[in-house]
Amino acid sequence: MAALKILMFTTFYPPYSFGGDAVGVQRMARALVARGHQVTVVHDEDSYLILGGKVQAEGVPDGVRRVGLRAKNGFLSNLLTQQTGRPTVHAGRFRRLIDEMAPDIIWYNNTSLVGGPGLLAYGDAFKVYEAHEHWLVCPTHVLWRHGRELCDKRECLKCVLTYRRPPQLWRYGGLMGRMLDKADLVIAKSEFSRRKHAEFGLKPEMQVLPYFLPDLDIGRVAPFAGHPRPYFLFVGRLEKIKGLQDVFPAMDKYPDADLLILGDGDYAEELKRQAAGHPRIQFLGRKSPDELNAYYRGALALIVPSVCYETFGIILIESFRLGTPVIARRLGPFPEIVETAGGGLLFETEAELLAAMTRMQSDAAGRASMAAAARGAFEEYWREDRVIAAFGAAFAQAARARGHLDLAERLEAGAFEGSA
Helix, strand or coil, rough: CCCCCCECCCCECCCCCHHHHHHHHHHHHHHHHCCCCCCEEEEHHHHHHHHHCCCCCCHHHHHHEEEEEEECHHHHHHHHHHHHHHHHHECHHHHHHHHHHHEEEEEEEHHHHHHHHHHHHCCCCCCEEEEECCCCCCCCCCCCEEECCEECCCCHHHHHHHHCCCHHHHHCCCCHEEECCCCEEEEEEEEEHHHHHHHCCCCCCCCCCCCCCCCCCCCCCCCCCCCCCEEEECCCCCCHHHHHCHHHHHHCCCCCCEEEEEEECCHHHHHHCCCCCCCEEEEEEEHHHHHHHHHHHHCCCCCCCCCCCCHHHHHHHHHHHHHCCCCEECCCCCCHHHHHCCCCEEEEEHHHHHHHHHHHHHHHHHHHHHHHHHHHHHHHHHHHHHHEEEEEEEHHHHHHHHCHHHHHHHHHHHCCCCCC
C-alpha cells in the first residue's frame, strides 16, 4: 500500500516544547512513520524561545521530517498571528510547502501561534483539527479564569488582560467557526472535553479519540529500589494549575509514606518554598523515560491533583501502562478515565485524599485489583495499535462523507493498522 503523505501543523513540537500535548503529537507522528507513511511536522520555534524555552538536543532521527519556523523578528511574527488569527510572516512558505508536498492529510493540532485558525484555509486535502487544549474556545487555552478559578462563563476580555496577553478581536467576528467549517473532522481528547467545547459554543461536532502509548513488557521494568520508604508519585510540569500545592497539607497528616515529585516548571521554586523543611516531600527533577517507568512501577499510586480542566491526562495512562493505580481529583476528564479503567480512586477534599492514600497503602488486595484493572484497561483502550486503528476508522468515515473517496478506500484497507 502506497504511503500516505501527512502534513501536521502545531505550535510546539519536541525539542521546542513544554508539555504533554507536543509529546502526544510526536508520538502520533512517529507511529505513522513506523507504519510506512511520510510525515512532515511544521512548528514555530520562535514561540517556544520567546516564552522562555531553552534550546534542547535534537535527539535521535525518527523518520519524521521536522520543519521548525524562525523569523527575523520572531516576536512580531507571533504577535501578528496572535492578533489576526491568520498566518502572516510564514504564509508564503506554507503555501509552497503544501503545493510541493501535495499531502493526503493536513492535520492541525495547536495552531495558536503557528498560523491561527486561518491556517485551515490552506490546501484542499482532507483536513483534521485535533484539540489538545481548549484553545478553540479559550484564548488562554486552559479555561482557568483570571489565573485563579475554573471558568464557567465567558469573561474573556478581562481574563486575557489578567494573563497580560493582548485581546484577540478576531474571536468576536466568527473567524474560528468559519475556519473550522473547512475541517473534515474535529477531534476532542475526552468526552468531558467534547462537552466543554460545546458548552462554550463550539458548533462543529467533535469525535472523541484519546491519546495512546506504545506497549511495554512490564515484566522487564524493575520497580525503583533506590528509595527506602513507601512513596506516592507526582509526575508533570510544576505549575500552579497542576494542583500539587494542595497535596502538601495532606502529607503533613500522613506519616506512613513519602511524596516523590518528578518534573520541573515555572512554579517549582514556590512549591519548594512551600515544602521547605518537610522531609517526606522530595523534588527529584526530570527523569529519563526508563527512570520514570521504574518510579511508576515502585509507587503506591500516582497522585493527579490538577485544579484546572485538562483535556485528557496522559500521565494517567502512563501509570496504567505500568500497572500502577492513580488517585486523581474528581475534575475534568479524570473521572471518566479512572472509572473506565477501574484503576484508581477519586477525591475532592483533603479528607478524601487522605482516605484514598490510606486505602492504597493498607489494602494490599484492593490495590492489586486496581493495578490489574489499570493494566487491562490500558491494553483495551489506550494501547497504540488500538487507538491508531480507531483513528483510521474515524478518518475513513469522515473522508468518505466529505468526498475524499481515494483516501477513504486506502484507510478502509488498513493504512493506519498494524503495530509499529
